[in-house]
Amino acid sequence: MTDIAVIGAGMAGLICAQQLTQAGYSVRVIDKSRGIGGRVATRRLFDTKADHGACYLQPQGEVLQSLIALLVEKGDLELWTDNLQVQEKSSSQKVNISSSLAYIAPGGMNVIAKFLAQGLEIHRNQLINSISISSANQWHLTSNYSDEFTASSVVVAIPAPQAVILLKPLAENLLDNDFLTKLRGVEFYPCITVMAGYGDSSVKLPEWKAIAFKDNSILRWIGLDSSKRKNPPQPHFVIHSSADFAQTYFESQDLQSVGQDILQNAGYTLNLQWLNNPEWIQVHRWRYAFPKTSLEQSLLAAETSLPLVCCGDWCGGNLIYSAIVSGIAAAEYINSKLKQRKLPGIDFLNAL
Numbered sequence: 001m002t003d004i005a006v007i008g009a010g011m012a013g014l015i016c017a018q019q020l021t022q023a024g025y026s027v028r029v030i031d032k033s034r035g036i037g038g039r040v041a042t043r044r045l046f047d048t049k050a051d052h053g054a055c056y057l058q059p060q061g062e063v064l065q066s067l068i069a070l071l072v073e074k075g076d077l078e079l080w081t082d083n084l085q086v087q088e089k090s091s092s093q094k095v096n097i098s099s100s101l102a103y104i105a106p107g108g109m110n111v112i113a114k115f116l117a118q119g120l121e122i123h124r125n126q127l128i129n130s131i132s133i134s135s136a137n138q139w140h141l142t143s144n145y146s147d148e149f150t151a152s153s154v155v156v157a158i159p160a161p162q163a164v165i166l167l168k169p170l171a172e173n174l175l176d177n178d179f180l181t182k183l184r185g186v187e188f189y190p191c192i193t194v195m196a197g198y199g200d201s202s203v204k205l206p207e208w209k210a211i212a213f214k215d216n217s218i219l220r221w222i223g224l225d226s227s228k229r230k231n232p233p234q235p236h237f238v239i240h241s242s243a244d245f246a247q248t249y250f251e252s253q254d255l256q257s258v259g260q261d262i263l264q265n266a267g268y269t270l271n272l273q274w275l276n277n278p279e280w281i282q283v284h285r286w287r288y289a290f291p292k293t294s295l296e297q298s299l300l301a302a303e304t305s306l307p308l309v310c311c312g313d314w315c316g317g318n319l320i321y322s323a324i325v326s327g328i329a330a331a332e333y334i335n336s337k338l339k340q341r342k343l344p345g346i347d348f349l350n351a352l
C-alpha cells in the first residue's frame, strides 16, 4: 500500500513526486511510456539526438532558475542563445528578441527529467486506464497490463483531455460538477514535429539557431538542433508545425509525406531550398502538445473522500515553468490532506 500514486512522469509529476518522497511519504510514479519526461522528449537517431518535444528552458521563477543554475553547474545544461528570433508571416524579416535566454541540454532535454527522477519509484510502460475507490477505502488503479496499484491519494499529472478520459467513469457518483466542468474546459493544440538530417557538406547553414513563426499557417518553430550537440555528425533540424496544420493532417496515413510538406514549406519560407532534400527524416505526432486554454489556478482538486488532484502545465500556463509550479502546488495540496509534513520546497534540489 502506497501513500500516493502519481500518474504521469512528466515535469509536473516528477517534481510533485520529489516533494512528497523527500518529505517521507511512500510514492509511486506510473507512466504509460518507456521513457520519462513526457513532452520534455529526446529521440536517439543516427549517432546523434534530437529534442522533438520541449526545445529549450527559459529562466522563469525561483525554482526553474535554481534548477537551471544547478544543471549548468553540473554541465548538463548550457546557454544556447540569448537571441531568439520571430518571423512574421507577411515578412521575410526576422525580428530579434534579444535578452531571451534559452538553455539547452547537449545530451538531450530529457536529461532534465532523468535528473528529477533520481530516487523515485517509477513504473514505466503502464497506461492507467481505470481508477476507482475500493471496498477497503483506497484508490485502486489498473493499467493496460492489468497491473494494480493502491494508494490513499492520487495525483493525476497528465494533460487535461487525457484526465477526462481516465476520470469519466468516476464522474457519475464521485466527482463534483465544478471539477468536471473545469477539466473538460481545458483544450489542447496538436503539433506535428519533423526531424531531418542533411548529409551534403556543401550546404550553407544559417546563422540563426532557432526561429519562431508568427501567424504562419504551416510552421510554428524551427531549430538547428545539431547546434545543441557536441561534435554533431551532420546538421539536423527540428521543425514544429502550426496547430492548424497539425489538426488537418493529424490522422494522415502517410506521415512521411506530411513531414516532407513541412520541410518544403520551411525551405521556401526561409529561402533554404535544400531543406527539402534531407538524408533522413522522422516525424512525430503530439496529440496534446500545448494547452489552448489553461486554468487560472495552479491545480485542480476534486472534492472526493480520498484526496485526488490534477496538475500539469495546463494549470496556470502552457510551458515547463507552469508544469513545475503546478507539480509543487499539487504536492502541497496532498500533504495538507495527509500528514502535514514539512515539504522541501525549492530545497528539494539539494537532495539530488
Ligand SMILES: Cc1cc2nc3c(=O)[nH]c(=O)nc-3n(C[C@H](O)[C@H](O)[C@H](O)COP(=O)(O)OP(=O)(O)OC[C@H]3O[C@@H](n4cnc5c(N)ncnc54)[C@H](O)[C@@H]3O)c2cc1C
Pocket (backbone or CB within 6 Å): 007, 008, 009, 010, 011, 012, 013, 030, 031, 032, 033, 036, 037, 038, 039, 040, 052, 053, 054, 055, 056, 057, 058, 126, 127, 128, 129, 157, 158, 159, 162, 166, 191, 193, 240, 286, 288, 289, 290, 311, 312, 313, 314, 318, 319, 320, 321, 323
Ligand atoms: C513540440 C513541443 C515543444 C515545446 N517547447 C517548449 C519549450 O521550448 N519550452 C517550454 O518551457 N515548454 C515547451 N513545451 C511544453 C512543455 O514540454 C510542457 O509544458 C511540459 O513538458 C508539460 O509537462 P507536464 O508534466 O504537465 O505534462 P507531460 O509532459 O505531458 O507529462 C504527462 C505524462 O503523463 C503520461 N501519461 C498520460 N496519460 C497517462 C496514463 N493514462 N497513464 C500513465 N501515464 C500517462 C505521459 O506519458 C507523460 O509522460 C513544448 C511542448 C511540445 C509538445
